[in-house]
Amino acid sequence: xxxxxxxxxxxxxxxxxxxxxxxxxxxxxxxxxxxxxxxxxxxxxxxxxxxxxxxxxxxxxxxxxxxxxxxxxxxxxxxxxxxxxxxxxxxxxxxxxxxxxxxxxxxxxxxxxxxxxxxxxxxxxxxxxxxxxxxxxxxxxxxxxxxxxxxxxxxxxxxxxxxxxxxxxxxxxxxxxxxxxxxxxx
Amino acid sequence: xxxxxxxxxxxxxxxxxxxxxxxxxxxxxxxxxxxxxxxxxxxxxxxxxxxxxxxxxxxxxxxxxxxxxxxxxxxxxxxxxxxxxxxxxxxxxxxxxxxxxxxxxxxxxxxxxxxxxxxxxxxxxxxxxxxxxxxxxxxxxxxxxxxxxxxxxxxxxxxxxxxxxxxxxxxxxxxxxxxxxxxxxxxxxxxxxxxxxxxxxxxxxxxxxxxxxxxxxxxxxxxxxxxxxxxxxxxxxxxxxxxxxxxxxxxxxxxxxxxxxxxxxxxxxxxxxxxxxxxxxxxxxxxxxxxxxxxxxxxxxxxxxxxxxxxxxxxxxxxxxxxxxxxxxxxxxxxxxxxxxxxxxxxxxxxxxxxxxxxxxxxxxxxxxxxxxxxxxxxxxxxxxxxxxxxxxxxxxxxxxxxxxxxxxxxxxxxxxxxxxxxxxxxxxxxxxxxxxxxxxxxxxxxxxxxxxxxxxxxxxxxxxxxxxxxxxxxxxxxxxxxxxxxxxxxxxxxxxxxxxxxxxxxxxxxxxxxxxxxxxxxxxxxxxx
Numbered sequence: 230x231x232x233x234x235x236x237x238x239x240x241x242x243x244x245x246x247x248x249x250x251x252x253x254x255x256x257x258x259x260x261x262x263x264x265x266x267x268x269x270x271x272x273x274x275x276x277x278x279x280x281x282x283x284x285x286x287x288x289x290x291x292x293x294x295x296x297x298x299x300x301x302x303x304x305x306x307x308x309x310x311x312x313x314x315x316x317x318x319x320x321x322x323x324x325x326x327x328x329x330x331x332x333x334x335x336x337x338x339x340x341x342x343x344x345x346x347x348x349x350x351x352x353x354x355x356x357x358x359x360x361x362x363x364x365x366x367x368x369x370x371x372x373x374x375x376x377x378x379x380x381x382x383x384x385x386x387x388x389x390x391x392x393x394x395x396x397x398x399x400x401x402x403x404x405x406x407x408x409x410x411x412x413x414x415x
Numbered sequence: 416x417x418x419x420x421x422x423x424x425x426x427x428x429x430x431x432x433x434x435x436x437x438x439x440x441x442x443x444x445x446x447x448x449x450x451x452x453x454x455x456x457x458x459x460x461x462x463x464x465x466x467x468x469x470x471x472x473x474x475x476x477x478x479x480x481x482x483x484x485x486x487x488x489x490x491x492x493x494x495x496x497x498x499x500x501x502x503x504x505x506x507x508x509x510x511x512x513x514x515x516x517x518x519x520x521x522x523x524x525x526x527x528x529x530x531x532x533x534x535x536x537x538x539x540x541x542x543x544x545x546x547x548x549x550x551x552x553x554x555x556x557x558x559x560x561x562x563x564x565x566x567x568x569x570x571x572x573x574x575x576x577x578x579x580x581x582x583x584x585x586x587x588x589x590x591x592x593x594x595x596x597x598x599x600x601x602x603x604x605x606x607x608x609x610x611x612x613x614x615x616x617x618x619x620x621x622x623x624x625x626x627x628x629x630x631x632x633x634x635x636x637x638x639x640x641x642x643x644x645x646x647x648x649x650x651x652x653x654x655x656x657x658x659x660x661x662x663x664x665x666x667x668x669x670x671x672x673x674x675x676x677x678x679x680x681x682x683x684x685x686x687x688x689x690x691x692x693x694x695x696x697x698x699x700x701x702x703x704x705x706x707x708x709x710x711x712x713x714x715x716x717x718x719x720x721x722x723x724x725x726x727x728x729x730x731x732x733x734x735x736x737x738x739x740x741x742x743x744x745x746x747x748x749x750x751x752x753x754x755x756x757x758x759x760x761x762x763x764x765x766x767x768x769x770x771x772x773x774x775x776x777x778x779x780x781x782x783x784x785x786x787x788x789x790x791x792x793x794x795x796x797x798x799x800x801x802x803x804x805x806x807x808x809x810x811x812x813x814x815x816x817x818x819x820x821x822x823x824x825x826x827x828x829x830x831x832x833x834x835x836x837x838x839x840x841x842x843x844x845x846x847x848x849x850x851x852x853x854x855x856x857x858x859x860x861x862x863x864x865x866x867x868x869x870x871x872x873x874x875x876x877x878x879x880x881x882x883x884x885x886x887x888x889x890x891x892x893x894x895x896x897x898x899x900x901x902x903x904x905x906x907x908x909x910x911x912x913x914x915x916x917x918x919x920x921x922x923x924x925x926x927x928x929x930x931x932x933x934x935x936x937x938x939x940x941x942x943x944x945x
Contacts, residue, residue, distance in 0.1 A: 245470075288787045309478035310457075310498075313470045318493035318776060323479035360787055384780075384787060392795065393470045393774035401773060403737055403799045406614035407467040408622050 245394030247303045260296025260303070260390055268299060271306040272326055276347070278302065280333045281383075283349035287356040288387040295390045305329055315385035319378065328374055332383070335373020336363070342370060420666075420674040426450040427944065429665050429679035431650035431694065434502020435922055436908035436929040437685030438634030443933035445640035447940075452643045452677060453634075454667050457499025459646035462630055465505070465620030469775025472619025475505050481826050482689055486817075486837040491720060491875045492689060494776050500646055501629045503687065504922060506618055508741045509599040509626050511551055511923035512764055513542050515562055515751055518917035525753055527760065528812050529914040532886045533895040539565055541927035549627035549926065550605040553597030560592060561748035570602045574613060578734040578803040579744030579768020581861055586747065586765070588860035589853065596743035596766060599627035599923070615770030617741040618777065626740075633926075648675070651830045652698045653682050653905060659702025661945065662905040668828045680944040681904045681936065683897075684882075685929075688718065688911035692819040692881040693833040695892075695907075708899035713892050715819035717883050718837055719916040720875040722847050724763075724807040726854030727782045728863035733800040736771040736779065743806075744768030750807075750850075751918065759845035761810035762918035771802060784869060801864075805857075807850040808876070810918040811843055819881050839873055847873055877921050879910040896932035904943055906932065 246257040249268045258266070270278050278298040285292030304314050309323035321328045336359075340348040344355055351359065362368050364380040373379060391397055398405040427449035430437040437453055445451045458464075460475060477496045484490055497503035516535035521528045543566040545551075552570040572595030586593050600617070601610045611625040624631035638644065647670035654663045654676070664678035684691045692715035696706035706714050743766035750756065750763035771779050779798045780786075786794050817838065821831040839847075851868050858866030885891025888900035897912050899905040908929050910921040917924075936943055 289791060290789060291792075311474070312478060313473050315473070315776070317473050317478050318476050320480075320484055320489065320493045357788055364785065364787070381784070384784075385774075385776075388774045388778065388780050389470050392780075393468065398773065401796060401799045403735075403773070405467075406616070406737065408465075408612075408614065408616065 245396065247300070249299070249303060260300035261294060262296070263299040263303070264294065264296040270298070270302045273298065273302045277330065277333050279349045280337055280347065283356065284336065284360075284383055285387045285390070287353075287360050288384050289391050292387045292391055297387055297390045300390045301329060301386055314382075315389070316382050319382065321382065328382070331373045332379040335371060335379070339368045339371055420676055422676045423678065425664070425678035425680070426452050427679065428452070428681045428683060429454065429677045430683040430685050431665060432502060432684070432686035432690070433500045433629070433634060433644050434497055434685060434687065435504035435507075435629055436925050437502070437683065438629040438632070438637055439926055439929035440683050440685065440906070440908055440933045441637035441642045442633040442640065443930065443937055445637045445642040447937040449937075449940075450641070451637065452645060452679070453637070454645045454648045454650050454665065454677070455500050455502075456649040457646065459500045459644060460505060460630070462622045462624060465622040467614070467616040467619065469619060469772055469778060472506065472775070475499060475501070475620055481693070481830070481832045483822060483832060483834040484837075485834055488837060488839050488873050488875050490689065490718060490835040490837040491878055492835070495876060495878060496687065496689070500644055501634065504629050506620050507628070507922050508618060508769070508920070510742045510746070510766055510920045511597045511599050512746055512748070512919040513562060514538070514917040514919050514924050515748065517751070517753060518762070518915060521753065521915055525760070529883070529885065531895070531914055532884055535563070537895070538924070538927050538931065539563065541931045542923065545923065545926045545930055548930070549599055549632040550601055550608065551597055551599050552602035554595045557594035558597065558748075560594065561751060568597065570605060572596075573598060573600060573602045573611065573740065573742075573744065575744045575768065576613070576735060576739045577732065578736045578739060578770070581730060581732075581734060581803060581863070582767045582805055582857070583745065585857040585859070585861035586767070589857050591747055591749040591765065591857070593745040593747045593765070593767065596746040596768070598740065598742035600740055600742060601625045611740060613739050615737050615739055615741065615772060649828055650686070650694060651828050653684065653694060653707055655698070655700055655702070655707065655902065659700055660902060662902050672827070681906065683906040683908055685908040687909055688878040688881045689819060689833065689835060691907050691909065691911050693821065695882070696821050696833075697830055703901070708892055708901045708905060710888055710901060711890065711892065713883065715881055716815045717813040717880040717914070718817040718819060718835060718878065719811045719813050719880040719913070720837065721877045721916060721918060722809040722811060722839065722843055723874045723876055724809060724847050724850035724854060725804055725868065725874070726851070726858050727802070727804045727867050728858050728861060729798065729865040730801045730803065730863050734803050736799065736802045737773070739768060739770040741769050756846060756849035759849045760842055761812060761846045763810070763846070763850055764808045764918040765805065766808065767805040769804070769806070771804065773799060782869070805854070807854060808918045808920070809843070809846045809850055810916055811839065813880060813883070813915055814840065817880075837875065844873070877910070877916070879913045879916050879921055882907045882911040883914040884912045885914060896935050897928065898932070898943070904945065906936070908932065
C-alpha cells in the first residue's frame with residue numbers, strides 16, 4: 230500500500246467505510262449507505278440477509294437501517310486476513326461465512342420449530358424472547374454453532390455497526406478522539 | 416505448492432517471529448555486527464497502519480490461527496495473539512509490573528509448581544535496562560513497598576483521570592495501597608518519541624509511538640542496525656545436523672508457497688508460547704523422534720495463563736471512561752503473596768483505570784453481556800459517562816495437562832495444526848472467587864451507584880509456558896537464557912520459557928529475559944555459535 234492509498238484508507242477506516250461493489254466497481258461507503266442504495270449482497274442470499282437484519286434490529290434498535298446485513302455480507306466476502314469481524318478474535322474458524330450460515334440456519338430452524346415461522350417473521354416480542362433464550366443456551370433442540378457464541382458474535386457485529394464508528398460515538402454523545410481525524414463525517 | 420526449495424545465503428542468526436522477544440534478540444545481535452534475519456508469517460505493519468478503531472484493530476490479530484482450542488477455559492489466542500511484524504506487542508496494553516522475588520521460588524517456599532533456575536536478582540538489572548531502553552513511566556520508589564530497590568524509571572508517572580481515581584477510596588477502605596502504574600508509555604517525550612495524548616486507543620496499536628511497541632523500540636533498532644525482516648513467510652521446521660546436537664537453520668514458506676531453507680549459525684524461536692512448541696514438535700528427526708529438544712517430553716507442556724477478576728461500577732459523575740490509556744493508572748501488589756487469600760494459592764495484581772471504549776472485546780457493552788435491544792441502548796448512553804472497572808489478575812499454577820500438541824490436520828504448508836488444551840482447577844476457581852468477593856467490597860466502598868461482576872466464565876489472558884526453563888533436560892526444555900538443553904545453538908524466546916506465571920503481565924519480563932539472553936549470546940558467540 231503506498232502512502233496515498235494508506236492515507237485514503239485511514240480516513241475511510243475511522244468513518245466506517247467499506248468497499249462495496251456497485252455496477253462492477255468498488256465504491257467506499259458505509260454499510261448504511263450500501264443498504265439505502267440497495268447494493269446487492271455478494272455472498273448472503275435474500276433469506277439470510279433478511280434474518281440477519283431482523284436479528285440485528287432485535288439486538289440493537291436501528292441496526293437494520295445502519296446496514297448490519299451489508300456489513301456482515303461485505304466482511305464474509307473478503308479474505309479472512311482482511312476481515313474485521315469479532316468472529317476473527319473469538320476463535321471462529323474461517324471462512325467466516327460458514328459460521329454465519331450455520332448460525333442463521335440454526336436460528337431459522339429453531340424459530341420455525343418454536344413458532345412455525347422464520348425469525349424475521351416473528352413479532353417483536355417473540356424475537357426478543359427468542360434472543361433471550363439463545364443467549365442463555367435455552368433453545369430446545371438447537372442445531373448450529375454454540376448458541377452463546379452466536380449471540381456474542383452477532384451482538385458484537387451489531388455494536389460495531391451502531392457504535393464502533395465516529396458517527397456511533399457521536400450518537401452516544403462522546404468524542405471519538407482518533408489519532409488521524411477524518412475530514413468528513415458520514 | 417512448489418516442490419522446489421530455494422536455499423538462502425547463510426546468516427549468523429535466523430529468528431522465527433518478529434515480535435517483542437524476536438525484536439529484542441535482533442537488536443542486540445545486529446548491533447553486535449551479526450547478520451540477522453527475522454521471518455514473520457504476517458504483514459510488515461507500519462505505524463501508520465494502526466488505525467484508531469476497535470473494528471479495524473482486529474486486522475493486526477490472527478485470522479484463523481492454526482490452533483484447535485479445547486478445555487473448559489480455552490487458551491487466549493485470538494484476542495491476545497499477534498499477526499504480522501510487531502507480533503502481539505503491536506497491540507499490547509503496556510502494563511509493566513515486574514515479577515517479584517516470591518515468583519522465582521514457589522517450589523522451595525511452598526512445595527508447589529517449579530522454582531526458576533534464576534532468582535529475582537538475576538533479572539532485576541535487565542528490568543532496569545529495559546525500562547531505559549524502551550521507556551517506562553511510573554514511580555519505582557513507590558513500588559519498593561513490595562520489591563527490592565532498583566533504578567528509577569526514566570519518566571514520571573502518567574496523568575490520571577477520574578475513571579481511575581474514583582477507585583482509590585474503595586481500595587483505601589480495604590487497606591490496599593495503590594501506587595502509580597508502571598507502563599511502557601511516554602508521560603514525556605522520550606528518545607524522539609512523543610508523549611502520550613491519552614486518547615485511549617492503545618489496544619489497537621499506537622501510531623504515534625508514545626507506546627513502546629516493537630516497531631519503535633527494539634525491532635526498529637534492529638532494522639536500523641541492518642537486520643532484515645521477511646514478512647508473509649512462515650517457518651515450518653527448525654533444521655538440525657546429523658548429530659542432532661546443532662541447529663543448522665530453518666525451513667520456511669513464502670507468500671507464494673515457495674519453500675526456502677535459511678541456514679544460520681544460531682536459530683531463535685520467537686513465535687509466542689503457542690507456536691514455538693508447535694514448531695519444535697514439527698521439527699522431529701531420528702535423533703529427536705518426539706520433537707526437537709524434547710527428550711524430557713515437556714515441549715508443549717505447562718501452558719499457563721492469568722485469570723482476570725473484573726469489577727465494574729457505574730457512577731453518576733461523568734468519568735469520561737474512553738479517556739486515558741488502556742494501561743492502568745494505578746496498580747498494587749498488596750495481594751501478591753502466594754497465600755494472600757485464605758483457601759486459595761497464588762498471587763494477585765491489581766490494575767486500575769484502563770480506558771473503556773464503546774465497542775470491541777473490552778468494550779463497555781461487554782460489561783453487561785446479558786443486555787440487548789432497547790435495554791442495551793439505554794445502558795450504553797449511561798455507561799459512556801459513568802462506567803469504570805478495575806482488574807485483578809490472578810496467577811495460574813502450572814499443570815502438565817495444559818498443553819500444546821500436534822494433530823493430524825494440516826495447514827496450507829503441510830504443517831500439522833496444534834491442539835491447545837487448557838483448564839483451570841479448583842484452586843484457580845477459589846482465587847478468582849476470592850478476588851471477585853473482595854472486588855465487591857472495594858466497589859461498594861467507593862461512591863459508585865452500582866457495582867457488578869460477570870461471573871459466568873473465568874476469563875483467561877496472557878499465554879505462557881509450553882517450553883519452560885529449568886536446570887536440566889530432565890525437568891525443562893531450555894535454560895534461563897532460553898537455550899535448548901539438547902541443542903545449544905537453538906533458543907526459545909518469549910513467555911513460553913516462564914516456568915511459573917506470577918500474576919504480573921508477562922511482556923516486561925519477556926523483554927528482560929530476552930535482553931539478558933541476547934547479551935549473553937553476543938558475549939559468548941564463538942562458543943555457542945561454533
